[in-house]
Amino acid sequence: MEKAKISASQLFILMVLFELGSALLVPLAIDANQDAWLAILLGMVFSFVLLLVYHRLYLYYPDLLLTEYMQKILGKVMGTVLAFVYILYFMYDASRVLRDFGEMLLAFAYPDTPLFIANALLMLVIIYTIRKGIEVIARSGELLFIFMYVLAVAGFILIVSSGLIEIKNLQPILEEGLFPVLKVVFTQTLYFPFTEVIVFTMILPYLNNPKKAKVTMLCATGLSGINLIITMLINVCVLGVSLTARSQFPLLSTVQTIQVADFLERLDVFFMLALVISIFFKICLLFYVAVVGTANLFKVKSPSRLSYPLGLIILFLSITIASNVQEHIHEGLKVAMVALHIPLLVIIPPLLLLVAFFKNRKEQRE
């Protein structure tokens, strides 16, 4: 752990950018058809429960990282192994997001460029940022957060003013009942993007005002949830369900349809800017957490030195995890959900909390 402090508002901004990250890119929860927004909303609400679990763990060990208190809770051997698994998960997730980024650029704007080049260029910037530490990430977050929101608001106004919104595309609501929506919630939206914020259990110890942690976490998830809901609502309203479901990047297609006053059109580049910003922060945070986790686990004195080797691993992993886009998306939605998200985000943290609870009660009695 480096000696650094971030404020509650910086944490808030980082969380929002993290959750928007690649979730803005994909047709989130589109398996629920026109009720995608409802699936996102419910996913957000249910994720609050897990968020409170993460926060409770933080309250027990306010100065320790997830990978550290794991060792206290479960003992040296078990804790170390599990901490290592979590670090691997963070790195895998970082490489997935990096791949998302590369695929977006290649599919849309750079068809002739190799994936490696696109990914490597972003990775270089990220490695540089990681070396500078969490405070720099947080400060650049503040700057770019404003820029992203200006883009988002401008885009929203343009879409509305070009008369593209067809509210009737959202009807009928709950055509097949609530069950399909709940299925999407528990297989997709609950984990991606909301409970991925388990990453922040590794960042919370840097918070200068621990009392604000809970409110900040809930508010940030709420805000990003609302943003994602609005995005999906607009996508479905503008494109209709079937086109949204067929799109690799529905928000891009939505932005492409903007035509205001015969000259405000082809604004795709603003979509790219917004996505590059949010993906940059998502990778940065996942990567940073992997770096501090590793440094802490293996007692490396200066964590920033780890950024080169780990960065290279993430870069190569992003190229090798899948041989094509479809495989990559399939892995993300089906394989990673069962193999990684459910055990690591939903099952283990509450178990940790349970053990921590009994352990602390015992200590208090003694």
Next chain:
Amino acid sequence: MKRKGAFLLLMMTMMFLLTSCWSKKELTDLAIVAAMGIDRTGDGRYHITLQIINPGNVAGGLQGGGGGTQSPPVTIYSASGDNLVEASRRASRSISRRLYYAHTNLVVVGEKLAREEGINTLMDAFDRDPEFRTTATMVIAKHSTAADLVKTLTPVDKIPANKVLKTLEFTQRKWGENVKTSLQEVMQSLESPGRGTVVSGFRLVGNPQQAQRLDNLQESAPEATIQASGIAVLKQGKLVDWLYGKPARGTVWLLDKIQGTDININWEGKKEVIAYQTVRQKTSVSAQVKNGQPHISVHARVEGDIAEMEVPVDITDPKVITKIEQSVRKEIKKELKASIERAQKNKTDILGFGEVVHRSRPNQFKKLKSEWNDVYFPKLNVDITVEAYVRRAGLRNKSFLSGIKEKQK
């Protein structure tokens, strides 16, 4: 010092990376495709016709209008292939530049292709390609091949693709018998269950050979021109009928796409003597299902002005205005009814009534869905109510003719 030197060297090498020249496309190496025509060849392959802009000939403002030795503003290339991508790539054999589709605003489909094979199979190429925009407009070439339509040179608007687009836009705003449909809208209605699709028609008037010659434009009334004509009715992607005149306008009206038109009414025995121009209109459709039988209500609301009166009418009397409003109402209702009946006769739900039922009664629509076009839609009960208001009457009140009439008394 050494460190600084190494750093400087690194920065300088980075400079070469940062020029972003990986897959650069120079403007002078691009052939900007303004319009694309698609036909079917005899042996069942696609034949595409590309209208490519000649930048130099479009820009010259001073010598405009077609001087004697000038070359045309667009050049046509064509190629065939088993699918659109193949045809487009094969076209590169005859074009010295890279085909650039990002500014293609018009897709023309030949009538024969639309009628025999349908447009469903064409869509994926447009939808998938990152360069092509689905905001491009689609039209069907009536009574001709798409190639002939794309090859036609047009006066006033030098680029023929722009002429087509602007004509559609303005006629939709002023007359309302045509509707500008983007590829995306066409795709949405093709995908919707039990829904027919409308696409505007465009027609070449005159000799196709003459139409592509520059000297055609040197006349004040060019012999061969292109004009918007009719609405194509597509059932499952295949052309089944053309709508003209009142059924066409009624269809646009029912789709709530109408932006302005002119309605004539009869007055005291004289036919079509008062012209009423609409300013604001809104159509809403709602559905009920009773005993498994769907029922549709259409409500149209229109506000407008009196534009012309060829009979002596004194509209300073509010009662006269009310009477005019009633006649307008009747006229619009007739038109809407005619277009609904036409759609029912075609057994094609181009009006989106099925979607309305689906939205408001999703469970009942499940049973109707498979047979909607052929069984339920043709015998659908439709209630039409029209509200029409006269708001203004231009700069004068009484008709000019009523002035003459009074003087002669």
